Amino acid sequence: MVRHRAAHARAVLTGLDGRFTSALRGERAAARLGIALAAAFGTAFVTGLISHFMQHPPGWAQWPSRPVNLYRVTQGVHVIGGLATVPLLLAKLWTVYPRLLRWPPVRSAAGAGYRAVVFLLVGGALFQMVTGVLNISYWYAFPFFFTTAHYWTSYVLIGALLVHAAREWPAARRAVMTGPGDAVGRRGFLLTVAGAGGAIALTTAGAAFPPLERLAVLAPRRPGTGPQGVPVNTSAAGAGVLAAARDPAWCLTVTGRVRREVVLSLDDLRALPARTARLPITCVEGWSADAVWEGVRLRDVLRLAGVDDDAHVRVESLQTWGIYRTSLVAPAHWRDPLTLLALRLGGEPLHPDHGYPCRLIAPNRPGVMQTKWVHRLVVE
Template sequence: MVRHPDAPLNERRRRARWWLAPLPPPPAALRRGPLRPDAFPSPLRSTRLTSRLGIALGVAFGVCFLTGLLSHLIQHPPGWFIWPSRPVWLYRLTQGVHVATGLASVPLLGVKLWSVYPRLFTWPPVRSVAHAAERASVGVLVAAALFQVIGGVLNISRWYAPMPFFFTTGHYWVGWLAAGALLVHVGVQLPVVTAALARPQPPDLPPRRAEAAVAEAAVDESAADPAVARRGMSRRGLLTATAAAAGLITVTTVGETIRPLSGLAVLAPRRPDVGPQRVPVNKSADGAGVRAAALDPSYRLLVDGPGGHLSLDVAALNALPQHTADLPIACVEGWSATATWTGVRLADLVALVGADPARATVLVESLQAAGRYRSSTVPPQLTRDPLTLIALRVGGEPLHIDHGHPARLIAPNRPGVLQTKWIGRIAVGGPR
């Protein structure tokens, strides 16, 4: 027998691509229940429908990831990151968009998972090692997406009992996992999505995927068949209903940060005008354990700097030049509220202890004994900003105890968790 001259080369190629070799098929007796060929007869499911839902969900997740990453960088800035103090509403906008797109993705994710649910029961379950790896990566993506969406909803509802971990840390790291898994999924599925959405079929697709796309096109055309239409909702109707659900969720929640829509915010966990002095509160004085210290007549605000030290009681703080600014409190949970704050400019206090406000980094410490946000760092661009105040009043009234009485930080374009309340000490450093 004559051996073909290319046989050794073909053998090496076959061995090099072992992960694509088909695995032995499982026994046919397992094809029961959801593994039956006709287990999912709905005519609404199609690759084209799934592709459209995937694009919308990918855009929503992309916006969520970028705005969430921005919020993380503002709260934990690396040395190269600088967040401006103006415009004063920018963080309010980015975090509002983050929460709004996260909530809008709830119906998108639900319908997307419904559209691909039958693929969990494809036959055979695993065709090759490469196919098994692809299915595992999809499992990671689904798990990460559900973790992010469910955790985000629990966070804005302030229901932390089901989460035995610090939400912010978990949300951040799983966000990276979801983003990476999504990019891998897009890379794998891009030819399939292109084929499903293209009319006519692009000629440069692999033959197997081209055949699948043609078959899918035929199935998609069945949606226009009157016999199919009589069965219920069309695919276009399903997409419309999904978009309407996402829009309805947005309209009924975004009012917690957009005041003109607050009357429509029936699903929002926060209202921007509900709380002491018409400003919402996350952490109360009792919750922080500072009520006694904040109301103590011997209270003093300590200001330490390179050129001196100050110890100021409430009367002394009120005797300093007072300034007023209209600034929003923008919470990482998505709600925000604008209020009129009055107090002493941080730049004035920094100058009184011999530092240059234009170059000084300031550490603001709360009376809280412990806590992740008991202190915050104010960078030079905020220290020198005339709108950055050590606020003593809101709306013309002395601060309510839950808003940080006797003194709190309020600065433009800054997350609410960094607007330190119940200030006990200000440490002024030099340039960064």
């Protein structure tokens, strides 16, 4: 009985393999989609590394504070480009999945190794796509920390992609460069895939690029929404800081490796020279929003405590939990005149959800590192 079932399965698979003869599944279409997909994955990998190392900079390297919009552009490309890659990935899988049904699936040890690489490539691509879409939708339907899993899976995916590309490049080059001209159906298929990706990019790009704001119907966060016209991810109530933020006894303490410890009330901060900066708040989910912030320069406050030019500063929030309740500010950022301890937004006192009474805002810095509800600066 078992042998009969196995033979029947082999016959079914062999029969199905012979039925997938559409030109849309030919080498030429698959090669073009594969080249485009490799470029998209490569771009996502590079911009993803920029995001990761901006949030977790190694001790031997620090990101500059200029250009102001560098992170806004790279993270916008990462998320918007990643979303636009979804139809491309699905189309590529549609063109090649009949190969998975070939019998026998493995003919040699080398073939088994390559099949394992393909499994990692397909599995990694689907994992990054599904979890990435869920993450920007704020639907955490998985039991692991997204950032860590997304980061390490990217190395698996790129490694498998490089092995696959090295093996398939001669055939892909031959199919693209010397193959017959496209049939009308194949050309229409490829244009449809490109159009779908372009439509997704167009309807999400406004989350990061203001000129396209009105078209951002698929964006998870749209500029102009939220308190004082700026989106937020974490509210004061949700962070459990509302009472502490509104406490009249709130003060800012500058401590650590300083010549003199400084304690400033809110009125003391307001009495310092006020500065204004137009800076974007940029989230790792890809959205960003320009805003006019007013407050005191971080460097002016640190100078009151006699801080050395090479010091690093840990900014601490009133929030008592969460991996982003503190952030580290390197010398290049705290010495930048655009880096503020903001007290006002758009000409009004900060809304509690934007970090009242005091928040950090700095150029070229991820939103999770623009610490809200600041109450302590620890110089290291």
